[in-house]
Amino acid sequence: MSLKCLRLLMPLLLTGCFSLASFQAVSAADNEQYQTLPLVNITVKNVPLEVEYAHTFEQRAAGLMYRKSMCQQCGMLFKFSGSKKASMWMQNTFIALDVAFIRSDGVIADIKPMQPHDLTSVGASQAVLYALEMNQGWYAKNGIKVGDTMLIKAQ
Incomplete structure (x- = not known):
């Protein structure tokens, strides 16, 4: 040149x-x-949790990006704009996670593992309104399976 x-x-x-x-x-x-999303109280099966609540497009898009760790009982609840076959990926996410895709009636449709920085889309098998990301292994450790329910407590 x-x-x-x-x-x-x-x-x-x-x-x-x-x-x-x-x-x-x-x-x-x-x-x-x-990093300072609103918190919401939920119960998954019989386990009470207070998790971050990502309900806007921008909050859902950022999710747990850039975080290096998360406490054992911490997580993030995503509420989509409507029921749909949602999917998620792990761009700029350092923490190994499990995601539960949850229908509008609170029933867990799927629980799937997600690996740090994996750009592969992980999707729900049916229309869901919510996704709950927790540390990988959290659902198994707490005996939570597909078919169990999540309840959001009134705020």
């Missing part, structure tokens, strides 16, 4: 680099607000 071409392309390349850096900075800044 000639020096003249390089001089012409340099501003474009730098703009692209700064745009990418700005995007990453905005993403990290946006993530700060997701």
Whole structure:
């Protein structure tokens, strides 16, 4: 490449680099607000929990991204905009998780494992309104299976 071409392309390349850096900075800044999501009290089978509640598009999109750990009884409840065959992936997620896909009547339709940074889409087998992400192995340790129910306590 000639020096003249390089001089012409340099501003474009730098703009692209700064745009990418700005995007990453905005993403990290946006993530700060997701660290303090509202909490909701739920019961899964007979286990009472207080979990983070991601009910807006932005909150669902960020999910548990960038977190390095989560306490044993911590999790995140996702409420979708309506019942659908939802799916999730693990972009920028460092924690191995299990996700329970939950129908609008509270019945657990699926429990599936998800691995850190795996971009493979993990989907529900039927229309669901909720997904509950917990540390991997949490459902098994608590004897919770497909067919069990989740109840959201009135706030």
